[in-house]
Amino acid sequence: MTYGFTASANDEAAMQGTCFDDETELLTSEGWKPFPEVRGDEQVLTLNGDTAEWGSITKVIRAPFDGELNLHDGDRVNFCITHTHRLLASPMHYRKPDQTLCRYCDRSVGAKGIARHEGTHQRRGDEMIRPERQPAGEPVRRWHLAQYQALPQEFFIRRTNTWRGHSPDTVTFDAPAPARNQKPHHQVARTFAFKDWAAFLGWFVAEGWTTGDGRNNRIGIAQNPGDKYEEIAALLDRMGLPYSRHAKSLIFFSAPIAAWLREHCGVGSENKRIPHSIREATPRDDRGLPRRLRQGRRRAAHSRRQPPLHHLQPPARRRPA
Structure with a gap:
């Protein structure tokens, strides 16, 4: 087949x-x-x-x-x-460039016209700026x-490519519907710079978890105390998210963010995935996510199976010839 x-x-x-x-x-x-x-x-x-x-x-x-x-x-x-x-x-x-640099004026001229072009300089008595002709540009593949x-x-x-992508300036989560016994800071809309949101998703895919039963929407990032722990804390401060510090994690509450993470990033380490919005991001904005994945103590199993961003090659496999 x-x-x-x-x-x-x-x-x-x-x-x-x-x-x-x-x-x-x-x-x-x-x-x-x-x-x-x-x-x-x-x-x-x-x-x-x-x-x-x-x-x-x-x-x-x-x-x-x-x-x-x-x-x-x-x-x-x-x-x-x-x-x-x-x-x-x-x-x-490689294919040689179609244009040649004039030895007199450094102008790019086609192969069929370079002799006539330089003949004009010779008749005028112009001085050469180099003794030999040079191709206009580097050799290229066809x-x-x-x-x-x-x-x-x-x-x-062909194994490489350019990538433009698209990134919004900000990401906004609407305020959740009021709920009994919910604290006021849990009921506000949140707007994040996309760069910070991408960095947060990198930490979440590598080390994050969420719970949600309609009442308790906790979001946590597991990390031992140290430089990485403080980097996560600084990121949450920059995003304006009220969080609590624990021995090996940082935790905050948000029903809309928790719902988004469960839908777009998956639940459980074996089902974690990089969300589509990050795969579509510009190279400038998605660089932070792979770095956070590398920095985490462990990666989700599904994330290990995913290719690096903008990588066209499939994983190697061995078969007898």
């Missing part, structure tokens, strides 16, 4: 016979998934030019297959595909979509 997906209705015909095996993984909005587990309603990370972005799946293709597959087992990329599957690849050699069977013996697979 082979698997594939289409990102637009026009891709279906081109996808026939161009698929992956059942062990290749796809980066979706829900994390890395083997193709048999892809439902089709997830979003997938794809390239739009040089920029990565999330796109919708229009159709998942499952087809019986009896033939040879091509296993590519690199140091950071691993997949198994049919002969006709298309890849964004480049030859081993990336193009090509079928696997059409690629040269040695080639590069």
Whole structure:
């Protein structure tokens, strides 16, 4: 059985016979998934030019297959595909720049016009500023979509990308509905700078927990006393959250925040996940979250299985050739 997906209705015909095996993984909005587990309603990370972005799946293709597959087992990329599957690849050699710098005026001129351009300088008696011509710019790779069977013996697979993302300036939680015996500071709206909210989520995914039974909405971050403990306390102070210090944790109460964390980050260490709003954030705003994950004493099991942000490569897997 082979698997594939289409990102637009026009891709279906081109996808026939161009698929992956059942062990290749796809980066979706829900994390890395083997193709048999892809439902089709997830979003997938794809390239739009040089920029990565999330796109919708229009159709998942499952087809019986009896033939040879091509296993590519690199140091950071691993997949198994049919002969006709298309890849964004480049030859081993670099492409030289199309423009050349003039030896007289340092102007960029095309290869066909450089001799005539410099001839004008020579007739005017201009002085050279360098004895040899130089390319205008650095050599670049030529990336193009090509079928696997059409690629040269040695080639590069595109493994990097730029990411723009989107981050709001602030995050706001409305005041909860009044409840009996609830303290006044539990009934106010909260607005946080997105940078602080991202940092808090990093600590929460690594070390946090929450309870909620309709009456008691506690949110805690476990940490031994020390520099990290004080860093968390300073963050909560900056966010304006009233909290209490305990021997190995810091705790505060908020019904709307607790509900949001349970929905978007999961409950229990085995179900913790990085929320979608952070995966969509700009590189400037999401840097704090991985650092907090690394700083924690332990990470949630689910977080360990998630790739670093903006990382396109699936986890390595080993199969006999």
